[in-house]
Amino acid sequence: QKEVEQNSGPLSVPEGAIASLNCTYSDRGSQSFFWYRQYSGKSPELIMFIYSNGDKEDGRFTAQLNKASQYVSLLIRDSQPSDSATYLCAVNTGRRALTFGSGTRLQVQP
Amino acid sequence: DVKVTQSSRYLVKRTGEKVFLECVQDMDHENMFWYRQDPGLGLRLIYFSYDVKMKEKGDIPEGYSVSREKKERFSLILESASTNQTSMYLCASSFPLTAGGSYEQYFGPGTRLTVT
Numbered sequence A: 001q002k003e004v005e006q007n008s009g010p011l012s013v014p015e016g017a018i019a020s021l022n023c024t025y026s027d028r029g030s031q032s033f034f035w036y037r038q039y040s041g042k043s044p045e046l047i048m049f050i051y052s053n054g055d056k057e058d059g060r061f062t063a064q065l066n067k068a069s070q071y072v073s074l075l076i077r078d079s080q081p082s083d084s085a086t087y088l089c090a091v092n093t094g095r096r097a098l099t100f101g102s103g104t105r106l107q108v109q110p
Numbered sequence B: 001d002v003k004v005t006q007s008s009r010y011l012v013k014r015t016g017e018k019v020f021l022e023c024v025q026d027m028d029h030e031n032m033f034w035y036r037q038d039p040g041l042g043l044r045l046i047y048f049s050y051d052v053k054m055k056e057k058g059d060i061p062e063g064y065s066v067s068r069e070k071k072e073r074f075s076l077i078l079e080s081a082s083t084n085q086t087s088m089y090l091c092a093s094s095f096p097l098t099a100g101g102s103y104e105q106y107f108g109p110g111t112r113l114t115v116t
Helices: none
Strands: A011-014 A019-025 A032-038 A045-050 A054-058 A061-066 A071-076 A085-092 A104-109 B004-006 B010-013 B019-025 B031-038 B042-051 B054-057 B064-070 B073-078 B087-094 B111-115
Touching (some): A011 A019, A019 A032, A019 A104, A032 A061, A045 A054, A045 A061, A071 A085, B019 B031, B042 B073
Parallel strands (some): B010 B111
Antiparallel strands (some): A032 A085, B004 B019, B019 B073
């Protein structure tokens, strides 16, 4: 079992809809969780991070964490074609480096 | 703003050459990382460093070495480049968590290396 799992997609949503991206992790001791966006040919850029159970909102983005279910998600409201990218989930599993999922490709259709 | 820079965006080298990839960060981060990214395989950690002259192997260190002589600079060395090292190489940096692990990582623009 991979330490951090994401559906590779592509996830296709119409413009203006809510995109829901999901990530599960295997290490119950994980303490912090990160979402990165990566455009094709570019490096990952941090969107947001979450440490506590519940929701964290930043503009059109909401991160949701459920430690009991070992599940973290990213919601993108009012999706725009410019949101089309690969979204990487990363988890602090206690070693010095983050552990990344393989990413979910999101396509927002105009 | 955190800034992580890498010495080259694109690099073409021949098999057997010694290759140096350099990374510099300006945020006084203790942790620095080197990853490679290949289609379908995601980000794979090659090496990381948590202090000057300190390094630890990541998940795929074979064929690579690193050097960190100054806090802001972390170099990745391919001792004898091979075609299977053709990849996108990404450098990142972060502050460390006191209890282990790291805070969010910030990435450089990447170096696309082709070995022919």
